[in-house]
Amino acid sequence: MTPNFKMGDGERHQTIPAKGSVAGADGDTIAAIATAAGSGGIGIIRISGPKAGAIAQRLFRPGSARPKEKPPQSQPFKPYRLNYGHLVGPCSGQPLDEVLLAFMPGPRSYTREDIIEIQCHGGQIVLQKILDMVRTLGARLAEPGEFTRRAFLNGRIDLSQAEAVADLINARSEMALKLAARQLSGELGSRINGIVDAVTDMLAEIEADLEFGEQGSVGVSAAAIDDRALQERVIEPIQGLLRGYGFGRILRDGLKLAIVGRPNVGKSSLLNRIIDREKAIVTPFPGTTRDPVEASxxxxxxxxxxxxxxxxxxxxxxxxxxxxxxxxxxxRSADLVLFVIEAQTTPGAEDQRILAEIKGREFLLVVNKCDLVTGAEMIRLPEAYRVNPAIFVSAKTGDGLDRLKKGIGALWGQGAREEMGETLVSDLRHKLALEGALFDARNAARGLKDNRAATDMVAMDLKHALVQLQGITGQAAGGDVLDAIFRKFCIGK
Ligand SMILES: Nc1nc2c(ncn2[C@@H]2O[C@H](COP(=O)(O)OP(=O)(O)OP(=O)(O)O)[C@@H](O)[C@H]2O)c(=O)[nH]1
Ligand SMILES: [Mg+2]
Known part of the structure; x- marks a missing residue:
């Protein structure tokens, strides 16, 4: 619920709060229901800001007996402990719920501000009522992602970590979860910071060179930097990160797998069998499926x-x-294709055309309806179909389905596990920024190599690269970028 209170990345990569940002800068105390909508065993109200403690004190009565007769708590809450008691209406004194309350004083809190978390019973009416009282006492409703935005603006996490919080919440597979957890630990941020340091050092040298040399002189002095250093410390690390994007994106968003084949081979039956429910319409008539049917x-x-x-x-x-x-x-947009043919019919001209269409794509050949033939009657696959592993299944009986899943896993899962050793970029925003930085760094390298470009042009290219890289961790992210990122969060996070 509340991740570790690790400090940010150090002075050098200190976050510069973006101009015009609302959160954190306005001194407001914000509040929201932090648990998902609907009834649950417990629900959590989260309050962050300078008034959090005072608001909670007005509502909380410690201990179990007769909350109505007790005065408001005069002592501060025990920090980082669960305080047991009741919530009462601030004016009426009417008991509202039996609660556990946690107080996390800033800066050792999720947002680095004072935080109160109230664990109450998980009914929507109770939660809403408590939230209303908290607002009456001076807090305003938090915007989506505003707690995490404050954590970022107050320098506790970098922007890539803030984005990982959303990825972690939205993770729909084990791999996606692992990936998000690693990004949340600051792994990507520190890789980026390493490259940022290299660019900053080179810029410092060039700038010193500019100061002592002639303005706009041609060629950076050999002592300053050479294109090889730029290649090794900047260009190659960026290329390494970009290489992992294909896998990273698939692990985060899921592998897009298209089931294709001629009509009636059992594509829809196969989909239903994989997801274990009758999602797509199946009939004996060829041409049943028209609109693509999607499932996870x-x-x-x-x-x-x-x-x-x-x-x-x-x-x-x-x-x-x-x-x-x-x-x-x-x-066209699939990462992997399942090409389905039938076990009882030797592939014909139609199959041949499909094979030609998917040539060069990553695909698995699936021979369906194996229940209709005995081993001896099984078609012999023509030579052209033997380039890929064929998997024999029956969508009707479920036979071979484990083999099919293993086949898919072998093709992607294995590679993904190997790539998991590397830092994986999974976010399109990060990929675009890295590509921009790579373009600028290459320009700078070219300028250095040819010894043609004016020194200040090389410096300009490196500065552009720096801005792109710092945009990933948020050191140079504008308010509109932050708005776009945090809008995707849920309220209460
Ligand atoms: N015996 C047998 N019949 C199957 C199998 N898979 C599908 N069928 C039958 O084949 C027919 C076509 O199945 P669908 O799943 O609709 O085939 P499709 O490829 O989606 O067909 P279109 O949507 O028309 O392209 C249906 O009558 C299914 O019951 C199988 O493994 N064994
Ligand atoms: Mg179909």
């Missing part, structure tokens, strides 16, 4: 987004043709 599953720890598609064939039916166009769209 977890296979070998990786989140998978499955897309069942309209069977691919030449068709005169305008509606079916629109469905087939959508199949092609799904194919």
């Amino acid at each position: 599953a977890t296979i070998e720890g990786v989140g998978i987004r499955l897309i069942d598609t309209a069977g691919l064939r030449e068709s005169q039916d305008p509606i079916e043709r629109m469905g087939i166009e959508k199949t092609r769209e799904a194919l």
